[in-house]
Amino acid sequence: MKIATWNVNSLSVRLPQVLDWLAANPTDVLALQELKLTDDKFPVAAFAEAGYQAQWFGQKTYNGVALISQAPGTDVVKNIPGFEDDMSRVIAATYPDGTGGQLRVIGAYFPNGQAPDSDKFVYKMRWLDALRDWVKAEMTRHPHLVLMGDYNITYDELDMWDPVGLAGTIHCTDAEREKLQALTSLGLTDSFRLFEQPEKSFSWWDYREFAFRRNRGLRIDHILISENLKDRATACVIDRAPRKNERPSDHAPVVLTLA
Numbered sequence: 001m002k003i004a005t006w007n008v009n010s011l012s013v014r015l016p017q018v019l020d021w022l023a024a025n026p027t028d029v030l031a032l033q034e035l036k037l038t039d040d041k042f043p044v045a046a047f048a049e050a051g052y053q054a055q056w057f058g059q060k061t062y063n064g065v066a067l068i069s070q071a072p073g074t075d076v077v078k079n080i081p082g083f084e085d086d087m088s089r090v091i092a093a094t095y096p097d098g099t100g101g102q103l104r105v106i107g108a109y110f111p112n113g114q115a116p117d118s119d120k121f122v123y124k125m126r127w128l129d130a131l132r133d134w135v136k137a138e139m140t141r142h143p144h145l146v147l148m149g150d151y152n153i154t155y156d157e158l159d160m161w162d163p164v165g166l167a168g169t170i171h172c173t174d175a176e177r178e179k180l181q182a183l184t185s186l187g188l189t190d191s192f193r194l195f196e197q198p199e200k201s202f203s204w205w206d207y208r209e210f211a212f213r214r215n216r217g218l219r220i221d222h223i224l225i226s227e228n229l230k231d232r233a234t235a236c237v238i239d240r241a242p243r244k245n246e247r248p249s250d251h252a253p254v255v256l257t258l259a
Helices: 011-024 044-049 119-141 174-184
Strands: 002-007 029-033 053-057 065-069 074-078 090-096 102-109 145-150 188-190 221-226 233-238 254-258
Touching: 002 102, 002 145, 002 221, 011 029, 011 044, 011 065, 029 145, 044 053, 053 090, 065 090, 065 102, 102 119, 119 145, 119 174, 145 254, 174 188, 221 233, 221 254
Parallel strands: 002 029, 029 102, 102 145
Antiparallel strands: 002 254, 029 065, 053 065, 074 090, 090 102, 145 221, 188 221, 233 254
16 A cells, blocks of 8 residues: 655646656555645546546645545545634545555645744644644544645754754744654654665755755655554655656655555
């Protein structure tokens, strides 16, 4: 079973790339972020023609999330229950797990936060608290759970191209990392770190200053898995190939393989 997450930075622009990637990398569930289109503009027919189901939660200009899957999703939830939010950031659904059981998948586009002293950072902190409370409740109902997406948070210096220069900047603050650790303390594991990885493994690179060519990036796209899935995890990789496309997203897909 393969599960993946990819911030596509506009599905209307990147749809051909997503369809090409799925054709080359058949995936059971793909979480997309930053659709940047309204629900009525979602290309459901294009995914259906490619053999995929879709659940989506769009928004004009910014945000927007979706789950693309081979089997239909059930028990769909959009955004964090009980947390008032006018931004489309979260979508969850339940899928067959390949062993006769069920897998709860939460796809999320975490707030950017802009800067540590901004109102948007305060919103990010509140959003992260609400997410943790909801995920904790979800884990009591779903022992097989995946939380994946664009977290806009690095774990530590290994996730930064310049640990000294970027220390304390957005995505790399102690406050953000404490919230990320609060998520993992629920019993979730960073699946990427379960395996030996190349040095300077990043999932996002700025469009400017030839950042991808110089590998000046951050690892901010994560797939967290519940304890019951750890023994089934056989690989987790960052697929850099789509970042080499013409007009690419600034993010690369992260792919988890479950036995």
